[in-house]
Amino acid sequence: MRQRSTAALLLLCLYLSSTLTLNAQQPTASPNASAQNSQAQNTATDQNDPVARIKDEGLNRSQVMQTLQHLTDVIGPRLTASPQMKLANTWTRDKLTEWGLQNAHLEAWGPFGRGWTLQRFNAQVVAPQNIPLVAYPKAWSPGTNGVLTGDVVYVDAKDENDLQRFKGKLRGAIVLTSPPRELKARFEPLGTRLTEKELLELADAPDPAQRPTARRPTPEQLAQFQAIQKFAAARLQFFTDEGAALLVDPSRGGDGGTLFVQSASVAQPFDVPRDKRTSAWDKNAKVISQIVVASEHYNRMTRMIGAGEKLRMAVDIAVQFNDDDPMGYNTVAEIPGTDLKDELVMLGGHMDSWHAGTGATDNAAGVAVSMEAVRILKTLNLQPRRTIRIALWSGEEQGLFGSRAYVAEHFGTLVTNPTTAPGATAQSTLQKKPDYEKLSAYFNLDNGTGRIRGVYLQGNEAVRPLFRQWLAPFREMGAQTLTISNTGGTDHLSFDAIGLPGFQFIQDEIEYDTRTHHSNQDVYDRIQADDMKQAAVIMAAFIYNTAMRDERLPRKPQRAN
Incomplete structure (x- = not known):
């Protein structure tokens, strides 16, 4: 009996051991993946909800990675004014036309140089x-x-x-x-996501307009x-x-x-x-x-x-x-609106890159997400009231040249007035173009491959209740933080500088500053596919919601110049 009991016990142990081993080899879904899978399963149930349809299309039939792969692997690095940059301009124009967008064209700015x-x-x-x-x-x-x-x-x-x-x-x-x-030696991981503490700090940040003036250097x-x-x-x-x-x-x-x-x-x-x-x-x-x-x-x-x-x-x-063409070019295309077609909602990101990598996280990611957002809307035939315009910039890495030129051409320019006395602070006057009052908002993506966690309000408190409502369907996907803070370094600043609503999304860092930003490792392999899909559906939803409102998005009060 003892021998049989021992044998039975050994067989039981072997069975349990093999079962545990097999279970251990099964991939464990990350919280992010689980949330996205949950969303993907739920979105198919309500086809009357535009946001549910956007999520279903963007998560289950995404083309964002195909777009990103072509920009990075096939076209490669896209230095401003280089042949590769111009190839990217024409390829994105033709792809947007293929997807059904109208008035796709290249818009020149400059001259830039060689x-x-x-x-x-x-x-x-x-x-x-x-x-x-x-x-x-x-x-x-x-x-x-x-x-x-x-x-x-x-x-x-x-x-x-x-x-x-x-x-x-x-x-x-x-x-x-x-x-x-x-x-x-590195004892911290190169890749990180925003923690709950960091997101809370962003949410609790003070209004930048109320902050004390930065202390001048001694x-x-x-x-x-x-x-x-x-x-x-x-x-x-x-x-x-x-x-x-x-x-x-x-x-x-x-x-x-x-x-x-x-x-x-x-x-x-x-x-x-x-x-x-x-x-x-x-x-x-x-x-x-x-x-x-x-x-x-x-x-x-x-x-x-x-x-x-x-x-x-x-x-x-x-x-x-x-040296044959000193001009830079932006790629621009539209989904025409209906009853408010003369008004605009814009989205985009910069397409130029540095040259040691293939400009994947900076910023083919933002370009592919923006293109995917308009593809989703066209595929679903979600007709906007306002015209939706996508703009893919060049010259960002040299100083926001493409977006600044576009804003100056279409919306307005700050003109510096001569100072009245030596040492006096320079004053400026905004010279508006007719389309200044027609733009509702511009949404930008340019902080790498990380998923969207919320929005920088750029000091515009009036949009908080709207954006909180628009983020609600994406809470389980990790996007719920709104911060009144400003963020800089990219093309929404060209709009914000003249008082137009310009927003950049909060994104997880991943490896942006530690490994990929302006480096030889800024390549397709460092892109997180699930994060790109999540970002595309959120951007599509924000663009659609902005285009469908009765009113334009509110603008923040302008400081006296």
Whole structure:
């Protein structure tokens, strides 16, 4: 009996063990996925509810990832004024037309300057040993006219006087421009979502109009900041005057092969006003070839030089400058309205990107979501009262150029008045265009791949009750937070600057600042598909609700100028 009982017990244990193992191997749905699955199952039951239909179409028959894949994998990086940017303009115009939108066209702005295309690149240390480098040229950097091989000089000068140690030693050299960046172990995840505490802090944020004026820097702080700027400008001018052949910067952030890279720098005095500065894309800009190297490789080179090693590098940069058309372009298309067709609701995001990745999270994600939102509305034949206009901007990365030009052309411009006395605050006057009073709102998406968690009200308290009602159907999908706070850095600011309602959605961070924003890792693989679907249905619902109201969205009170 004991033997049989023992055998039976062993068999029972084996059965339970295998059952537990099989259960452990089954994928566990995330809270986000569970909520979306629940929504997808429930939306099919009420076909009289436009929002339910939007959710059903957007979650169960989404095309957002196909759109995003074409923009990133097929077209690739979309630097402003580059051939890839213009290809993206025409492809999105044609796709929107295919989906049934009307008046799809490219709208020019500018002139901007030269386009730039990287044709070939390779960088490595060739002596005293071969070290292939993780690196990337800066945008608008000139090429090297074949393989450039030269001595590596590490300029570790601390101030302008210290630069004189290197006078006469940089002609034809490859220059390491900056101190190494310390890399520490990461004990926090690269990818995060907004916590309940962070969302509560956003919800409880004070009205930006009531905040005390930001404290001005002390004279000592201002002097220190200007000294840093002045030395950086003097150092770049020194490299230019001394005839350096190539400048090598460490990545400003990232590790493990991630590097962040943007535009080449142009030597000029540090105190030139912003609107008078020469940019790398200006046709007559004089620019030294420049690359960014992953910090691990850059740091090693500085240590080797410090140990007495004589380094030589071989770098091959082949580029093409595109001078045939100095203009930038926005893609614009419409779903015509009915009884309020002369009024507008707008949505969009910037389509231009930096060049080291494929501009997936910044900002093919926002473009694909915006396009998916209008596709959903057209597919469902949800006819809006107001005309819905989608705009996909270029020139955002260089300073919101595309959206600012569009707003100035269609809605209005702030014109600065001459000051009445030295030191007086400049006053400005809003010169409105006829369409200024016709726009209800503009909705923007440009904070990466993260799902929408709510809306920045941009100081417009009057829209809170409306937006709270519109977010209610998406509470189980994680979107319920409204914050009176402003947020910046993207194209809704062009509308907000002249008093028009412009909104950016609150999004989960995911890996935006830690891994993808302006980096070589900003690629399709870092996109979260479920988050994109969720964002598209919320944007579609907000656009539809705005288009169907009897009144335009309320505008916030204007500050006196």
